Amino acid sequence: MNKALQTLVDRGFVKACTDYDALSDLMNAGPVTFYVGADPTGKSLHIGHMVPFFAMHHLQNAGHNPIALVGGGTAMIGDPSGKTEMRRMLTVEQIKKNCASIKEQLGTVVDFSEHPEGGKGKAVALNNADWLNGLNYITFLREIGKHFSVNRMLTFESYKQRLERGLSFIEFNYQLLQSYDFYILNRDHGCRLQIGGDDQWGNIVSGIELIRKLGGPECYGLTFNLITRSDGHKMGKSEKGAVFLDPELFSPYDFYQYWRNVNDADVVRFLKLFTFLPLEEIAQYEREDVNINEAKDRLAYEQTKIIHGEEEAEKARTAAKAMFNGANLGLVGREGMPSLVIGKQELETGIGVLDLFSRTDLAATNSDARRLVAGGGAWIGDRRVDNPKTLIDSSYLDEYGELILRAGKKRYFRIIVE
């Protein structure tokens, strides 16, 4: 099998392919242009969205040419695949904004530079709004719609499910539009392969069929496993909500912690999928005598480095070590920690614990803070605060003239006094 294709299989990406042998031959014959779509339904992608793009990275490194397609046009509609509910409609301005920020985020794993080095393929980012928004309904029906059989579409699993819950007509059209995307990318960019999550199988196959019917070359589809966590939680969901790539929405420190806390059973699998470490290197973490926590630290560090850069990864790691390993790294260790600045004056007067905690991320409201304190989970430095009426003043400052607030064992917050 083709080496790059084999890499994806070995790393645990691949779920299914329309034709392994033919695709392998095609990839052996030279660089293949391929694409994956991303829907700009939000301002930021979360890590669950990233699986196909990590795969894209590996294929680009092997010399193939990626097209990252942002669905500025299809986002107007909403994809019913794998969802039981109708997606809410977004405004045109929102979609535009989302497209721009998503393109930027993809740059963390895909090299969009003009002249990529080291034998990499040339990557481009396109927006299907460019060809979808101007479509004429009647023309589209005549030229594209006639190739689709409703009977056949209804046999797809994704539609079957939705038929029970209700499916709007425009969502039903999604498959036609995605197929048309593939057709356009093939016609204008020589794209021969579409990759994507397993839920995209039906849409991908339809695209291949459309291209064939319109006289294009044989194209291929490659789908990836839906990544799940061994505890059954959805990938990319944390107690704080989705694990977004945008540091504004999900801090690099929390991001690091998310990976640092994955289940034992997931570590090696995630190292293969979500880092670029060579498989030989990952293999050493599978050995029984290796401390699993080292593997988790490596996973967290590598993943944070890819998404947020080396500096942030270092900060997050240092902060984590300072907090959990008891290493007294001084102020340096606190840099990656979420923080808040309060006035010196205010502290000297004294601040109620509840007030203080509710102003941080540790408690959402006063009541929330009250529960935390009453439950014995509120700490300042190494002092447990269990009386909600406690007044926090400068006597609580540590040797650096700061307060380190803690909720439970894992959530820290730094109060800087000025």
Next chain:
RNA sequence: GGAGAGGUUCCCGAGUGGCCAAAGGGGGCAGACUGUAAAUCUGUUGGUUAUACCUUCGAAGGUUCGAAUCCUUCUCUCUCCA
């Protein structure tokens, strides 16, 4: 257009006049145990200037001493019929 079912707190889902800030489960948070893991057990889970008060059961009115519960109108979803 006609007939019926329904919209409850983060989610699912009980509740058909006061004992309802609303059972139960899930999820979350905290405590215990641990390895910053999993599993398990316990507590907690609308807000506030907090043994009380305020806001919440699709929306707006009404009946009542008192409404998530009864009535009216509106609205949305689903099912069946044409």
